[in-house]
Amino acid sequence: EAGVTQFPSHSVIEKGQTVTLRCDPISGHDNLYWYRRVMGKEIKFLLHFVKESKQDESGMPNNRFLAERTGGTYSTLKVQPAELEDSGVYFCASSLITTDEQFFGPGTRLTVL
Amino acid sequence: GEDVEQSLFLSVREGDSSVINCTYTDSSSTYLYWYKQEPGAGLQLLTYIFSNMDMKQDQRLTVLLNKKDKHLSLRIADTQTGDSAIYFCAAALYFGNEKLTFGTGTRLTIIP
Numbered sequence: 001e002a003g004v005t006q007f008p009s010h011s012v013i014e015k016g017q018t019v020t021l022r023c024d025p026i027s028g029h030d031n032l033y034w035y036r037r038v039m040g041k042e043i044k045f046l047l048h049f050v051k052e053s054k055q056d057e058s059g060m061p062n063n064r065f066l067a068e069r070t071g072g073t074y075s076t077l078k079v080q081p082a083e084l085e086d087s088g089v090y091f092c093a094s095s096l097i098t099t100d101e102q103f104f105g106p107g108t109r110l111t112v113l
Numbered sequence: 114g115e116d117v118e119q120s121l122f123l124s125v126r127e128g129d130s131s132v133i134n135c136t137y138t139d140s141s142s143t144y145l146y147w148y149k150q151e152p153g154a155g156l157q158l159l160t161y162i163f164s165n166m167d168m169k170q171d172q173r174l175t176v177l178l179n180k181k182d183k184h185l186s187l188r189i190a191d192t193q194t195g196d197s198a199i200y201f202c203a204a205a206l207y208f209g210n211e212k213l214t215f216g217t218g219t220r221l222t223i224i225p
Contacts, residue, residue, distance in 0.1 A: 004155065033212065042117065043156075043201065043215035056212060091155065102213065104148075104155035 002026070004105035006092050012111045018080040021108045025074070025094030032075050033102060034067060038088035049075060050097070082112045115139040119202050119216035126224045131189040133219045135202030140183060142204040146213065147176065147187045150199045159187070159200075197223050
């Protein structure tokens with residue numbers, strides 16, 4: 001069974017540009033989470049989808065971040081326009097509704113210059 | 114909100130025991146987790162403990178929870194080179210369907 005995949009693995013963009021990160025959860029996992037780790041600090045929660053609905057988006061830093069999960073399968077996280085402080089590693093995780101374990105992807109390392 | 118803290122680095126000789134510590138602030142946290150991140154990989158759930166437990170053992174891993182002091186530790190017995198990784202402590206109010214609050218991660222280095 002394939003795990004959680006994320007694309008791209010690395011992205012380097014200039015301040016002011018737009019970047020879209022993609023996450024493909026494990027098939028059948030209705031829960032999908034986005035997290036971010038900035039500059040060796042703690043991993044912070046961004047938002048949580050249940051199927052295509054946003055269950056909790058309390059961690060989204062500002063309106064430059066837009067997350068979607070059309071059809072309840074893969075999810076995208078768009079940053080527009082990107083700022084220097086958006087640099088970090090963005091993790092996606094998925095889980096079944098009925099279980100405990102969040103399965104994490106390898107992350108996308110975003111560098112904003 | 115919840116705040117989880119860990120020390121950033123730990124070095125241990127191969128064959129010794131490693132003890133990674135974590136403190137949290139929200140006494141309502143019901144589930145506490147340990148995740149491992151190897152280079153280039155995602156986070157792997159190692160183990161978790163319910164807040165009504167004091168200890169949980171799983172092969173070389175022992176988790177101790179002091180709920181009064183809000184202190185969690187992960188002990189790895191007979192540390193091997195393959196244990197080199199970043200270890201994250203995380204807390205959640207509920208089991209499943211719930212966001213996790215992570216610490217900064219502790220980078221464990223094994224000295225040959």
